Amino acid sequence: MTFLTVENIHHTYFTKTSATTALSNISLTVEEGEFVSLLGPSGCGKTTLLSIISSLLKPTQGTVLLENKPVTTAKNQIGYMLQQDYLFPWKTIEENILIGLKLSKQLNQNTKAAALRLLNQIGLAGVEKQLPRQLSGGMRQRVALVRTLATEPKLLMLDEPFSALDYQTKLKLEDLVSQTLDEFGKTAILVTHDIGEAIAMSDRVFLLSPSPGRIYKTFTMPEELRNISPFEARNHAAFSSIFQTIWKELESLEREKE
């Protein structure tokens, strides 16, 4: 059974003066426990696709099935992590990570303890009573990860979650996220425009072409890269050749556009 099936998605944005097709004929499947990336230049509808998969946006056409059921019925099974942490500045860290449980009425002693344990695990013990502004950017994004994982979603959406961080923090967080997701056996979809990040973290990479967004090519990462951490993958011998291949494809996409 495929875990996630995206079938024939078309999406068009309407304004008074125009109708822009953002996505056209997108079909893909993701297996349970897999980590896939959507890679592409800006404006190719990556975030739109992510919003559609997480049922925040209704596509003009097409269906998204999670474990063979429409995603619209799968409330709280999908976690979403944004480009910035978007922690609520007036809530303490503890309140922030418990918000998902609170909203879905799952908050009890067990789930609360589990969320706090997760915070510990991710290396943020003792910040529970602090406010987000007292934490560094990397720490805040880690808190956002805990918040997303606290409701135990089956599928994780990562919308360029590392793009607002400095390079060193970004590399460290890539490793941490990858390791955490492996531990819990989560399925994840990452949106990024960073080729290296996509290669280092994913099992498969979907390359999207812009206007309208289509799946241009799919790359399956070799076994030796999948089984090591993102940081090690970046230093692996196989990394640069894949990087080159994808780079060339992206280049050809741009030439095509011209």
Added chain:
Amino acid sequence: MSEKKNKPELLHKNYIQSLKIEKRWVGFYQAIIFIVFFSSWQLASQKQWIDPLLFSSPSKIWNLLLEKIQDGTLVSNIGVTLTETVFGFILGTLLGTILAAILWWSPMISRVLDPYLVILNAMPKVALGPILIVALGPGYSSIIAMGAIISIIITTIVVYTSFKEVDPNYLKVLQTFGASRWQCFKEAILPASFPTIISTLKVNVGLSWVGVIVGEFLVSSRGLGYMIIYGFQVFNFTLVFLSLLVIAVFATIMYQLVELLEKKIIKE
């Protein structure tokens, strides 16, 4: 070695000291303005440079103040006006915020009501005074209504704008957890708008005083607004000035209380 260690502390001490001195100078100049203003008023009035019948003098106002405190009329008048103002102020802010919430809740309602809000905002609310008095009767309720109505529309507009300007990504976060619209409002929209609501409170303090005083001009037989209009009718301008000064003092106290509230909420 120890000298070096002490250096930043010493510099910090000097810095604190310089701040203190600056603060003292500011206070000094403020006191100077106060003293110069009132003493020149007194002097001008005594020397008949200005008409003492029209402009009174601080000493006369002071004597009248003592007299009015002794016979108890001032305290009761202040009590009346203060109660009306506080109620009008709270009612105006509360209703304005609730109205803003309704507009945020339904984009349809907000589009429909948009031109009416513009008209209501542009209209001078005090002109509604006579209608309020007829509708609610000449008493507390129509004066409180004046105090409220004068601030309600502007509160609605300002708070609604701030509701709309909350970063939509906060709502996205909540929606991924399946939050309802009410939950979105409670968890993100309202707390994110607290700073704006507080600053409209500050504006509304002033507005409610205007509404209540005008209301008292129109109907009341008690209150500071009544004291002003009575003083005007019997040509007792000392009474008018006394009322004005009392209003200034209490409006300032209310404003300071709102600022205190602001500090408390923003700190969280």
